[in-house]
Amino acid sequence: MILAAAVGTAILLAIVLSINWFPTHASTQINRTSTLYDVLLIASVPIFVIVETVVVFCVWRFRMRPGEELKDGPPIHGNTRLEVVWTVIPALLMFGLAGYAYTVLRANEANKSGAMTVQVTTRQFAFEFTYPHQDGKTVISPILYLPKGKPVVFKIRSYDVVHSFFVPNFAEKIDAVPGITTTLRVTPNRIGTYPAECTELCGPGHSFMRAAVQVMTPSAFQAWLSRQPNNGPPPIGAPPSGVSAASSKGPAKTSKPTAAAGKAVFTSAAGCSTCHTLAAAGATGTIGPNLDQRLRSDCAKPASKRIRGPTLEQCIHAAITRPYAYIPSGFHAGIMPADFAKRLTSAQIAALVKFLSSAAK
Ligand code: HEC
Numbered sequence: 220m221i222l223a224a225a226v227g228t229a230i231l232l233a234i235v236l237s238i239n240w241f242p243t244h245a246s247t248q249i250n251r252t253s254t255l256y257d258v259l260l261i262a263s264v265p266i267f268v269i270v271e272t273v274v275v276f277c278v279w280r281f282r283m284r285p286g287e288e289l290k291d292g293p294p295i296h297g298n299t300r301l302e303v304v305w306t307v308i309p310a311l312l313m314f315g316l317a318g319y320a321y322t323v324l325r326a327n328e329a330n331k332s333g334a335m336t337v338q339v340t341t342r343q344f345a346f347e348f349t350y351p352h353q354d355g356k357t358v359i360s361p362i363l364y365l366p367k368g369k370p371v372v373f374k375i376r377s378y379d380v381v382h383s384f385f386v387p388n389f390a391e392k393i394d395a396v397p398g399i400t401t402t403l404r405v406t407p408n409r410i411g412t413y414p415a416e417c418t419e420l421c422g423p424g425h426s427f428m429r430a431a432v433q434v435m436t437p438s439a440f441q442a443w444l445s446r447q448p449n450n451g452p453p454p455i456g457a458p459p460s461g462v463s464a465a466s467s468k469g470p471a472k473t474s475k476p477t478a479a480a481g482k483a484v485f486t487s488a489a490g491c492s493t494c495h496t497l498a499a500a501g502a503t504g505t506i507g508p509n510l511d512q513r514l515r516s517d518c519a520k521p522a523s524k525r526i527r528g529p530t531l532e533q534c535i536h537a538a539i540t541r542p543y544a545y546i547p548s549g550f551h552a553g554i555m556p557a558d559f560a561k562r563l564t565s566a567q568i569a570a571l572v573k574f575l576s577s578a579a580k
């Protein structure tokens with residue numbers, strides 16, 4: 220029986236340890252978590268095999284034989300030594316593993332000196348990353364760029380419902396809860412591109428709520444950061460803590476709206492492209508109306524037949540800022556976010572209108 224258990228343990232351990240339970244390791248955290256998983260497997264596989272071996276052995280050894288149908292087993296009342304053994308060993312094992320898991324958790328969440336803080340703002344259905352104010356500018360990006368080897372502290376907030384920020388290759392995840400800021404610490408340690416995804420069912424566009432994470436060399440990261448324009452106010456939602464809404468809206472209003480800027484808003488943080496199809500933006504969303512067809516057949520109609528506004532621009536503006544005032548047939552209210560007038564700056568809405576009206580012609 221001991222031989223069978225030893226052979227079974229060896230085979231099963233070889234199998235479970237050869238499986239990659241985690242995707243490509245890209246952070247110091249995932250290395251620790253993955254080692255913890257291996258230790259848990261090494262501890263639990265022998266126990267599983269021993270228990271199963273004893274069960275199978277007993278089923279065979281103490282089975283009922285012909286003529287024993289009415290026989291009862293011998294009455295056994297306790298075995299102190301056995302009971303002490305099966306209480307003490309699991310208790311030691313449990314305290315040991317829980318203690319080890321705790322040290323892994325502490326190490327993964329330890330506050331490292333020189334960490335960079337990145338604000339992660341979530342909304343239906345997009346992530347947005349804001350970098351520390353530097354050289355008088357605020358950099359906001361729909362793609363998460365990170366320098367290799369630098370500890371990062373993510374401050375995660377939500378503008379609407381509960382979302383969750385998860386990068387499988389970092390093996391770290393935390394919810395974004397409206398009204399509070401949650402914190403996640405990661406030290407990326409492998410150059411590459413990885414997915415970030417929302418792992419909380421947050422609405423009809425949930426499955427589109429993804430972002431790319433790019434870990435690059437520190438010098439490439441600095442070069443990227445210094446190339447970025449000042450994004451001024453965040454494209455959506457309340458400005459990050461410390462930036463007052465009034466002052467941050469200043470520079471954006473003075474710049475003239477352009478179709479290119481509108482396209483950038485459409486395809487990035489505002490999340491329009493997750494719901495709408497629009498060839499000019501390379502967008503293929505299917506939750507909302509196909510804007511290639513609808514803008515031409517609705518807003519571009521002769522003025523007298525237009526429901527939303529007398530000019531093409533006013534029609535598009537109304538569709539963005541008051542989406543439920545008129546609902547195209549086949550759709551219903553409550554899906555297109557109704558608060559873009561608040562979430563986007565007037566300059567961004569103007570840029571969107573410019574972009575969509577040029578796409579409608
Ligand atoms: C969560 C999905 C979703 C997002 C995000 C979204 N929309 Fe919509 N949109 C819809 C739906 C659904 C409708 C149809 C119902 C309605 O009008 O409210 C719609 C309607 C529209 C219309 C009117 C189309 C018509 O048929 O007349 C326009 C224009 C529009 N959206 C533009 C935008 C822009 C610009 C953005 C980004 C700032 C955006 N949408 C973001 C889902 C979305």
Ligand SMILES: [Cu+2]
Nearest residue numbers: 382417421428
């Ligand atoms: Cu989400």
